[in-house]
Amino acid sequence: MTDLAVPQATAAQPRRNGFWSRFRRHKGAVIGGTLLGLIMLAVLLGPTLWPYTAGQINLTDRNLGASLSHPMGTDHLGRDLFASVLKGGRVTVLVGLVAMMLSLLIGTAVGVVAGMVRWLDAPLMRLTDLFLALPVLPLLLVTIMLWRDSLRSVFGAEAGIFLLIVTMIGLTSWMQTARILRAEILALKEREFVTAATALGLRPAGIIRRHILPNVMGLIVVSATLGLANAIVTESALSFLGLGFPPDHPTWGRLLFDGTDYLTLTPARALWPGVLITLTVLSANYLGEGLRDAFDPRGTIKRK
């Protein structure tokens, strides 16, 4: 075990160089990463730089089209849409990323354990069935009822509801990842290189890290991308069910939902949030694929 780890450590330096050059060669990954970075930068710094405050009502400027002072126009209360999009983006991106990671973490853990540990397979999969079968909406209503007020008093109104939403989305969306990884691992486990590693006496943790995870990384990336989109859309569904953020806190999903009613009047209200959601998910997808290819040199080498 120890002598297996040594060559790896010495090889670390050239390998990192290889990682970056491989990553840079992946055009989509570079573009996706840059875009995602720009979006995150915009939503982080934007609200402080942009002259209009999100939510500032101006009844003389209602339902305006795009102009220099309002690049995305205004809504039915004269609020600047660009300001709302910038501010809403913070919550959206944060909810999306954190909820996706939580769901991915649970899903991967359950999937890997169920796939690798035979006696845990059945109980874990029945637990998955249970989570799949529970109706989400009543579950959310119960959660909000039980924990909103206590979380609100501990963390404040916004942080409390953020924790609640992220946890609920994470807890209700990990099942697909778990089942997919388990299926793939059940097959991988019987492949020559894994049986060989087992025969060599490699510990399960080592097998998972060196042989299993690299081979399912592509699926994890897909799960992550779809999970991100799912979290963003679910958040919007929560807010129009009255379970999400307070009504004066815009998020992209909510802006898109509210804007849909105005599609014939001020189409920009729906189009911009929709474009940004898609762009974020698309960038995350390409970035994820680039990272996967860069982390896993095997595929690239064999391709040549």
Added chain:
Amino acid sequence: MSVNLRPVGYLTLSICALSSAAMADRGDQGKLSLLYWQAPTLLNPYLASAPKDSEPASLVLEPLARYDENGIMLPWLAEAIPTLENGGIDPDMGSITWTLKQGIKWSDGSDFTAEDVVFTADYCMSADSGCQMTAKFTDVSQVEALDAHTVRISFAKPKPYPYGPFVGLEVPVLQANQFADCIGPDAVNCSAENLSPIGTGPYRITEFKPGDVVSYDINPYYRDATKPGFASVVVKGGGDALGAARAVLETGEFDYAWNLQLDPEVLTKMKAANKGQVVSSFGTAVERLQVNLTNPATDLYDARSTRDGGAHPFLADPRVTKALSLAIDRTALVQIAYGEAGRPTCDVLAAPAIYTSGANDDCLTQDLDRARALLDEAGWTDSDGDGIRDKDGHSMALLYQTSVNPVRQTTQDLLKAWWTEIGVETELRAIAPAVFFGGDQSSPDTFQKFYADLEMFTNFFPGSDPEPYLNNWTCAAIPTPENGWAGMNVPRYCDADYDALIAKLGNTVDLEQRIDISKELNNMLMQAGALIPLVHRGEVSAHATSLQGVRMNVWDSELWNIADWTRAK
């Protein structure tokens, strides 16, 4: 007391005027398609009294008397409206006697008689039936058939307004023969009967898929041989208000869409397609803020939002609620959020016109300076310079809750902005309607528990008598943990003078006096700051331009005169 009862000639006159427009034969107008975006699930109004159910049922089931579009009572299955003058009401107001029209038949061909009326009363009043209309039968001691066409309803005490039973769309007459085995606890098991009641109306049900679609054809035994005009009717459900408006105003797939509370500018834009028109009508509904006069602070635990928990730190002061009310620009609110479907109001008793007080109309114009002055006067100033008023270390921050609904969220946003200008901070909360309006004991979010400082919803009263409505604000009607949070006095307003005046109203027969007392009660509520009325709300529907004869009615079913509807050639 008979102020709403104009001569019967009024009815004949208006119907003649309409039918001359298109002297149609029965069933020669083709098919009529209606869109109720909240789909009907049960066509027995006694078990499902929401308008989405009772209006589609009104094509089939009819009451003894209806209200027309002006709120005036019309005899329907009865010969005439019983009054003191015509002897239909007992001089001591202990009973009312209805004479039924002759020759009316159920859609199965059998005769409609007084026995059906008596049976329907038994049906609703029997225990365990789950009848939702029991309030209409309050104080009814006996319903008896004097002969085949005469029914007497006796009351346990004098009833100044005896038009509860069998007046309006929610209390029609059921066929005794069909529902004979559905009385009491068996009511719930009568699926077939509840799905397809036999009626006396212009149509009969041919197919009903609950929550989806109702199909009707003409009742062959309908009393008027030339009506109804349309041979078949379909009531389709599902979707939302916007989609419903679109299907009538933009694509023209449907002839009529019900309940379209939408952004006025979106509706105007849709009307531009020239396929249909929007109709509205005003009843007694008022969108209002309920002010929590008690303290909703979390650290009070079980005494939260009860009178035991003490008065609200600032909302119990009428000057503060007055200031909040003055800061609201109701005209702008109506223009932006309601359009044709609303009018600014400062009275919680905003209709019928004879009952409106008008004494509180100074809040109709926004006056931020006066609002600020009132708050200063009450001792609430911004002493720490954070832009929010405070007093004794307590900040003027409000939690303002309502149900999820785009118009309500727009109102929340506007009010929050105006209150920020007078130095009041507002946290908004929107709750799913099924929770907010529900009575779940364990939920903290019901409108009756009122764990917030302000909340907003609409309330109304059916018909034209406000007494039961004003009864909502007596001390006894306060929701408390002891009564399971039941009761409509959500502001927790309690004033012995108000209760005394309510008692007086209950014993007053003279209409003029009743009006004066009602106005006085309204003024007491307004001056105590228990409620902040915002908008007198109307109902909005849309119909195809080609559809003729629609007389939009909030007092009864919108489809009340469907037998007269025709299509322009």
Added chain:
Amino acid sequence: MLTYSLRRLAFSVPVLIFISFAIFLLMDMAPNDPTANLPMTIPAETRAQLREALGMDDPLLTRYLLWCKQFFIHEPLHLIAQWTGISISDPDQLRVLSWSSRVPVVDLIADRLPQTLLVVGLSYLLGIAIALPVGIYSAYRQHSWVDHVGTFVSMIGYSVPSFFLGVLLIIVFAVKLSWFPSVYDTTLQVTDFTSLMTQLRQMAMPVTILALYNAAQISRYMRAAMLENLHQDYVRTARAKGASETRVICAHAARNSLLPVVTVIALGAPQVLGGAIVTEQIFKINGIGELLISSIQSGDLPVVQSLTFLFAVLIVLFNLLADIAYGVLNPRIRYD
């Protein structure tokens, strides 16, 4: 495999009973109230009587056992009576009735199932049919324009919510172009060519939206799994042996990449019967999805309980089918 399946089936009975109790508990705790959508003028006493008439005041366990008795004994008895004409008990008594429509839940489901199966089922099959070739080809020609277009379209399909896409399609194709109706007619009977065309036209928009969503997700997994497999040794071996490219791709790589796809398809199949809540609402299809959401909103416990339990049965069943399919696709996978 057979013993494994039988053991799983036997084991799923206690699992399902546990799930049904968990759902019941959840529904009981949820703050939705069946009296919430009554007019405000209905007084509190009437509301209390109504709850009592619905049996809401009974203890939780009593209500749960009553539901079990109705659902597991009386409903099957009713079905038997309907099919064979042999009635063992009074068939009308003690069926599971909806609180809001007072109709047996099974009848409601029977009303709703045809349109859901047709629209959601068709879009699911269509989605799979599109996703598999797109996924395989995108992986085979990674970074080609087909791959990029596929990625782009599937990201739009997955990340743009149907509440927006549906309204957009309605405005373009129903309002502006008048090609398709915006309201789905569930009473339409297909009898001749004209009515068939009407049916196809009213299905076009919802089926497109749902098929796009399904294809998006399945094609992503297909592509990812394909990419992993294309670099494995056995593909090189197959090529070295001189197998044709089509055979290498379809018989070797694709077959081994199907595991995650089969999983996703099996996870999605119960949803076909569960309907598509948002899309059904937008096009007024009023299928099972609409029934579920409106029942949840109106606190109609018997409907929600019965529907979610039926979904639970389907979920358990389809996951079992998926596990069996793994063994068929990859004989090395063993469960015992």
